[in-house]
Amino acid sequence: MKPNEIFTKLKVHFGEEILELVENPPSDSFILVKPQKIDEICQFLRDDDALHFDYLTLLSGLDLKENLGIVYHLFSMKLKHRLVLKTLVSKENPTLPTIERIWRTADWHEREAYDMFGIIFNGHRNLIRILCPYDWEGYPLRKDYKAPEEYHGNKVPY
Amino acid sequence: MSEKKYIDVEFSQLDSERMRMFMGPQHPSTHGVLQLEVELDGEIVTDVIPHIGYLHRCFEKYAENKTYPQIIPYVDRMDYVCSMNNEWPYVLGMEKMLDIKVPEKVEYIRVIMAELNRIANHQIAIATFGLDSGAFTPFLYFFRDREMILTMFEKASGGRLLYNYFWVGGLAADVHPTFKEDVTEIVRIIRDTNAEILDLLLNNKIFVDRTANVGILPADIAISYGVTGPMLRASGVPLDLRRSEPYSIYDRFDFDIPTGRGEVGTVGDCWDRNIVRFREMEESCKIIEQALKTFPTEGDVREKVPKRIKLPKGEIYCRAENPKGELGFYIVSDGKDKPERVKARAPSFVNLGVLPEMSRGYMFSDLVMILGSVDIVLGEVDR
Numbered sequence: 001m002k003p004n005e006i007f008t009k010l011k012v013h014f015g016e017e018i019l020e021l022v023e024n025p026p027s028d029s030f031i032l033v034k035p036q037k038i039d040e041i042c043q044f045l046r047d048d049d050a051l052h053f054d055y056l057t058l059l060s061g062l063d064l065k066e067n068l069g070i071v072y073h074l075f076s077m078k079l080k081h082r083l084v085l086k087t088l089v090s091k092e093n094p095t096l097p098t099i100e101r102i103w104r105t106a107d108w109h110e111r112e113a114y115d116m117f118g119i120i121f122n123g124h125r126n127l128i129r130i131l132c133p134y135d136w137e138g139y140p141l142r143k144d145y146k147a148p149e150e151y152h153g154n155k156v157p158y
Numbered sequence: 159m160s161e162k163k164y165i166d167v168e169f170s171q172l173d174s175e176r177m178r179m180f181m182g183p184q185h186p187s188t189h190g191v192l193q194l195e196v197e198l199d200g201e202i203v204t205d206v207i208p209h210i211g212y213l214h215r216c217f218e219k220y221a222e223n224k225t226y227p228q229i230i231p232y233v234d235r236m237d238y239v240c241s242m243n244n245e246w247p248y249v250l251g252m253e254k255m256l257d258i259k260v261p262e263k264v265e266y267i268r269v270i271m272a273e274l275n276r277i278a279n280h281q282i283a284i285a286t287f288g289l290d291s292g293a294f295t296p297f298l299y300f301f302r303d304r305e306m307i308l309t310m311f312e313k314a315s316g317g318r319l320l321y322n323y324f325w326v327g328g329l330a331a332d333v334h335p336t337f338k339e340d341v342t343e344i345v346r347i348i349r350d351t352n353a354e355i356l357d358l359l360l361n362n363k364i365f366v367d368r369t370a371n372v373g374i375l376p377a378d379i380a381i382s383y384g385v386t387g388p389m390l391r392a393s394g395v396p397l398d399l400r401r402s403e404p405y406s407i408y409d410r411f412d413f414d415i416p417t418g419r420g421e422v423g424t425v426g427d428c429w430d431r432n433i434v435r436f437r438e439m440e441e442s443c444k445i446i447e448q449a450l451k452t453f454p455t456e457g458d459v460r461e462k463v464p465k466r467i468k469l470p471k472g473e474i475y476c477r478a479e480n481p482k483g484e485l486g487f488y489i490v491s492d493g494k495d496k497p498e499r500v501k502a503r504a505p506s507f508v509n510l511g512v513l514p515e516m517s518r519g520y521m522f523s524d525l526v527m528i529l530g531s532v533d534i535v536l537g538e539v540d541r
Contacts, residue, residue, distance in 0.1 A: 133211070
């Protein structure tokens with residue numbers, strides 16, 4: 001299915017939750033959605049027979065200066081189509097539902113987004129840091145991040 | 159005469175404690191700095207928790223502060239076993255955004271280099287897996303052959319492990335004059351050695367007994383965990399990006415996609431993962447041979463690109479089939495000469511996530527084999 005067909009289908013099922021379809025070749029087109037019901041949207045995308053997105057390729061966090069973004073790259077093994085889903089959360093309250101139970105691969109991806117951007121995935125069973133040390137402070141990939149002077153007595157900037 | 163006494167033991171009343179063991183980060187079988195927290199019931203693994211991040215080098219943060227071509231050497235250092243393959247999706251993404259069509263000759267050289275590097279990667283994967291299972295000789299055979307590939311890369315690019323060879327719109331330099339003969343010779347020797355390895359290692363009864371029915375990964379779990387590459391194909395799913403979404407000139411070549419069939423055990427066990435890698439080496443040889451036949455010797459290896467590369471505003475996700483799985487780069491540009499965000503979808507990172515699911519219920523000594531069959535490079539897991 002083409003992104004515009006998927007967009008129409010999602011619009012029928014979720015109405016207000018689906019914001020817009022952004023198309024701007026040569027870059028990838030994506031569907032912008034509201035974060036509150038992202039888990040239901042993902043569940044629908046996976047279970048609907050005409051969509052059948054059984055494979056989460058990538059989940060990435062983004063710092064868009066005013067907001068934080070979360071991008072989902074989906075793929076269907078059976079129907080061989082792809083979809084990009086994007087949602088925005090505010091920096092003051094970066095929370096949205098987890099999709100860890102829908103695609104198990106999201107477990108580590110969400111932990112990485114939490115580690116790097118401080119995005120809180122509600123309902124995640126093990127939301128701890130993954131790449132940085134467990135007691136690291138701050139979220140390194142945010143644009144306003146400043147590396148700490150020292151960590152356990154070691155100088156951080158070399 | 160004393161009477162014979164019977165002691166009643168209620169086995170369910172006995173104390174049985176689960177033990178926690180730590181394997182790594184300095185351990186020869188973790189293939190780098192990886193720590194596994196293993197929960198054991200006797201000798202049976204009940205849970206595994208991988209602790210990663212010991213080799214985290216902030217690739218994504220660095221990338222935000224470098225210009226687009228300056229990132230290519232960093233990309234090399236992610237999976238240092240197959241650097242040529244790493245560079246490919248990154249430059250592909252940029253070429254797509256800038257609408258650059260690279261010359262025919264460049265496409266051919268890229269295919270040959272990437273396939274040779276795929277062979278080198280699988281040689282290391284099978285060789286170190288053999289080491290984990292106690293077979294030392296195949297390791298030496300494979301490293302002897304890999305040396306020829308590295309020497310060839312050195313002649314072309316100047317580097318033995320980290321090449322910085324694929325540039326936006328072409329290559330860093332043309333190949334050396336004896337390129338064609340060198341590659342033909344390498345393919346011949348690789349085929350000879352592989353025939354020997356098949357008897358020495360993969361069909362060896364000791365090896366088969368050690369790996370068959372160990373670490374079974376069913377296809378549905380593999381898909382849910384986002385596993386790609388030889389691991390997914392070993393579970394019986396014939397997904398290969400070179401075939402399903404051909405990039406570059408892969409649609410011109412005739413090659414098979416080997417999948418696991420459970421010949422000696424169950425579909426998706428450790429043996430299947432190794433035989434898939436082994437058969438892929440032969441498929442790579444086939445692609446190289448076909449590419450050499452129609453290889454254009456004349457022509458330039460660099461398309462005209464602007465001096466300062468600025469991507470148009472937008473975002474792209476570009477992917478390629480790496481030896482370990484799908485490597486993708488999600489590049490977000492805001493129109494400057496530096497990217498707004500580069501996110502790497504590292505196949506090793508995703509494939510390692512399925513390790514707890516695969517190793518529950520097997521013996522502790524099998525855990526080493528299961529981890530070895532995932533074929534991880536920690537440089538890519540931690541980025």
